[in-house]
Amino acid sequence: MAFKSFFPLLTVGIFLLGACSAEQQPNTKERPETKEDVLAEQKPPEGKTVYDANCAGCHDAGVAGAPKPGDKDVWQARLAQGLDVIVKKSIEGFEGKSGVMPPRGGNAVLSDKEVSNAVTFMIDTPQIK
Numbered sequence: 001m002a003f004k005s006f007f008p009l010l011t012v013g014i015f016l017l018g019a020c021s022a023e024q025q026p027n028t029k030e031r032p033e034t035k036e037d038v039l040a041e042q043k044p045p046e047g048k049t050v051y052d053a054n055c056a057g058c059h060d061a062g063v064a065g066a067p068k069p070g071d072k073d074v075w076q077a078r079l080a081q082g083l084d085v086i087v088k089k090s091i092e093g094f095e096g097k098s099g100v101m102p103p104r105g106g107n108a109v110l111s112d113k114e115v116s117n118a119v120t121f122m123i124d125t126p127q128i129k
């Protein structure tokens with residue numbers, strides 16, 4: 001009995017859902033896909049790619065005390081301030097106890113997401129060096 005009274009509602013619901021998506025379909029196809037659309041849909045480069053191109057110069061060798069990727073103890077200590085703080089400082093740049101970390105590693109065209117990916121890579125990567 002409970003099912004009987006619920007069933008018509010469900011049918012109407014499904015019908016409405018179908019009507020909605022049918023309405024939205026033509027909109028997405030109205031304008032042709034531009035190169036910019038395609039680029040915007042792509043994921044930002046993986047952390048390692050960003051790191052190798054923009055951060056390795058200082059961080060691989062630990063220039064001015066730059067923490068090396070995968071250096072567990074060093075990162076553990078830095079992580080105490082919170083990952084979001086670390087990412088924010090990497091985006092805005094900061095002067096620490098040992099040296100200066102330039103905003104976005106000195107590459108202003110990097111997006112927040114790309115910097116964040118590079119930071120995650122540095123912290124997650126196993127120590128290879």
Ligand code: HEC
Nearest residue numbers: 054055058064066078086096097098099100101104105118
């Ligand atoms: C010119 C050299 C240089 C480059 C290039 C550079 N860094 Fe740094 N970075 C540093 C130094 C030096 C420190 C340590 C500063 C301190 O704590 O005294 C640092 C610290 C950091 C930290 C630790 C932040 C914290 O709060 O403890 C992160 C994360 C970081 N860098 C990420 C990056 C990323 C990501 C890139 C590339 C997009 C990058 N760095 C490029 C020099 C550099």
